[in-house]
Amino acid sequence: MTTVCYFDAFSGISGDMAVGALVDAGASPEALIEALRSLDMGARFEIEKTKRGGVTASKFHVGFEQQGQAHRHLKTILGMIEKAPISDRAKQNASNVFRGLGAAEARVHGVPIEAVHFHEVGAIDSISDIVGACIALDLLGVDEIHTSAINVGSGTVNTEHGVLPVPAPATAALLEGKPIYARGPAVELTTPTGAALAVTLSAAFGPLPAMSIASIGYGAGDRDFKEQPNVLRVLIGQKTAAIEATLVSVIEANIDDSSPQVLGYALERLLEAGALDASLSPLQMKKNRPGTLLRIIAHPHDQERLSTIVFAETSTLGLRIYTAERRVEERRIVEVQTEFGKVRVKVSGQGSFTPEYEDCRAIAARTGTPLPKVLAAAQEAYLKSARTQQ
Numbered sequence: 001m002t003t004v005c006y007f008d009a010f011s012g013i014s015g016d017m018a019v020g021a022l023v024d025a026g027a028s029p030e031a032l033i034e035a036l037r038s039l040d041m042g043a044r045f046e047i048e049k050t051k052r053g054g055v056t057a058s059k060f061h062v063g064f065e066q067q068g069q070a071h072r073h074l075k076t077i078l079g080m081i082e083k084a085p086i087s088d089r090a091k092q093n094a095s096n097v098f099r100g101l102g103a104a105e106a107r108v109h110g111v112p113i114e115a116v117h118f119h120e121v122g123a124i125d126s127i128s129d130i131v132g133a134c135i136a137l138d139l140l141g142v143d144e145i146h147t148s149a150i151n152v153g154s155g156t157v158n159t160e161h162g163v164l165p166v167p168a169p170a171t172a173a174l175l176e177g178k179p180i181y182a183r184g185p186a187v188e189l190t191t192p193t194g195a196a197l198a199v200t201l202s203a204a205f206g207p208l209p210a211m212s213i214a215s216i217g218y219g220a221g222d223r224d225f226k227e228q229p230n231v232l233r234v235l236i237g238q239k240t241a242a243i244e245a246t247l248v249s250v251i252e253a254n255i256d257d258s259s260p261q262v263l264g265y266a267l268e269r270l271l272e273a274g275a276l277d278a279s280l281s282p283l284q285m286k287k288n289r290p291g292t293l294l295r296i297i298a299h300p301h302d303q304e305r306l307s308t309i310v311f312a313e314t315s316t317l318g319l320r321i322y323t324a325e326r327r328v329e330e331r332r333i334v335e336v337q338t339e340f341g342k343v344r345v346k347v348s349g350q351g352s353f354t355p356e357y358e359d360c361r362a363i364a365a366r367t368g369t370p371l372p373k374v375l376a377a378a379q380e381a382y383l384k385s386a387r388t389q390q
Contacts, residue, residue: 001238004211005137007147007198008233010300012189015129016060017219017232018197022136023047024058025217025236035135038085041124045132050220053229057218060132062125074102074116077127086135093134093201101130101196104173126193133197140236146209147202149179149301153189171195178205181301184227194232207299208247211237248276248326249303253316254283256291263292266313273309274302276326297326336381340367343378353382 005022007013023029029047036045046061081094099113106113137145152167152175159168166188167175174195198205214237221230255263263280270278277297285291294314298306300323307319330349333356335342340363344356355378364371 002143003141004209004237004239005140005142005145006208006211006235007145007202008208008235009148009150009190009194009198011184011221011225011228011230011232012151012153012191013147013194013198013232014191014221015126015133015193015197016062017221018194018234019060019129019132019136019219020047020058021217021219021232021234022133022140023060023217024219025140025215025234027136027139031139032132032135035084035086035090036128036132039080039127039131041080041127043124043128045128052218052220052224052231053226055218055229055231057220057229057231059220060129062128064124072117072123072127074098074113080127081131084131086131087138090131090134090138093137094131097130097134097196097200100174100200101170101192104170104192104196107173108169129193130197134201137201142236144203144239145201147198147205148207149181149205150175150195150198151183151189152180153184153187154182155186155188157188167195168192174199179301183304185225187223189221189230208235210240211235212240213237247300247323249298249300250320250322250324251296251298251303251307251310252320253294253310253314253318254285254291255294255314255316256285256289258292258315262314263294266294266310269309269313270296270306273306274298275306297324334382334385336378336385338363338374338377338381340369340374340377343374343381345378345382347382353379355379355382 007018023032033045036043042064044063046063048059048061050057050059077098078095081091084091102113102116105116109116152171155166156163157166157168167180167190168188170192171190174192178199213235217234217236218231219234223230267278267280275296275298279295281293281295283291283293294310296306296310303321307321310316310319332347334345334347336345343359343363345353346356347353355375360371360374360378363369364374
């Protein structure tokens with residue numbers, strides 16, 4: 001079985017948040033701290049149970065027993081990792097993360113990677129964060145890592161090079177081509193260290209992969225926000241056969257004063273804007289008025305954008321938003337040849353099948369054949385193909 005780790009970065013990601021979340025999910029804090037002490041950096045480590053926005057989480061602290069180097073070159077850091085008595089996989093992962101971080105810094109500053117001085121990211125606490133996260137992943141036996149779209153925050157951040165916009169240049173360079181967004185307080189939510197861990201180690205970015213969850217952990221950030229829990233959530237579990245199993249946002253509104261034309265247009269706009277599904281259902285409302293239930297299923301990171309469309313395109317003054325699990329069985333596409341042309345057929349892992357409606361509709365419109373006859377021909381062609389392969 002493949003053990004999967006999912007970084008749910010709805011409030012950003014940093015190195016210490018990653019370590020805290022992985023310990024919270026079950027990585028041994030004693031084994032982690034013992035391994036970090038072997039780096040011999042003159043540092044002390046502590047895992048503290050705390051709360052952020054009412055959510056219980058683990059906070060990873062690094063303290064200095066003696067003054068550490070403020071700046072280090074990549075070569076020095078890689079040497080420290082190579083000499084450490086930790087697993088080969090943890091060494092390789094940590095080294096790769098620092099190489100990615102070094103490449104981003106070199107790109108931002110326009111210098112060779114060998115000349116990059118690691119400032120904040122090269123200090124003892126950040127070395128501890130990156131190596132610690134890789135050790136914790138190894139302790140949990142993680143084989144594959146996935147990451148959600150990343151909330152990077154907004155506003156500005158103070159750095160060695162002055163005040164810079166969020167995301168900081170190195171963070172932005174690392175996250176190029178990855179799904180990011182900004183929501184919540186105007187602060188830096190994702191650090192270069194956190195971005196480097198996610199980008200270097202993740203097999204994919206997007207929704208929660210199909211998995212059976214074994215443990216969940218929360219890693220606390222430094223600040224406590226009113227807008228949202230400042231935590232990184234990790235989900236650890238076994239990969240499953242379903243190709244889609246994820247948390248979704250369900251957005252609902254009861255509407256009794258919008259015309260059918262308006263509601264139909266709103267539905268089209270929502271689907272075009274990325275809603276996973278959207279539907280209209282009749283219902284009886286207060287004062288015996290007939291109304292319509294508008295229900296939208298969306299990725300959590302799309303809920304605000306889709307809610308804005310609902311308010312703009314309908315007369316509703318309020319929405320209900322709640323979280324639900326969406327699970328889809330494994331399926332594959334098989335193409336069959338009918339007397340009218342080729343048709344794709346969806347086949348589930350349990351063996352049930354359905355001809356692709358759009359293919360059958362296009363054939364019916366092109367040939368003048370009744371749609372039921374095209375559907376029947378596609379079903380017969382698939383069954384004949386399945387019998388031949390048995």
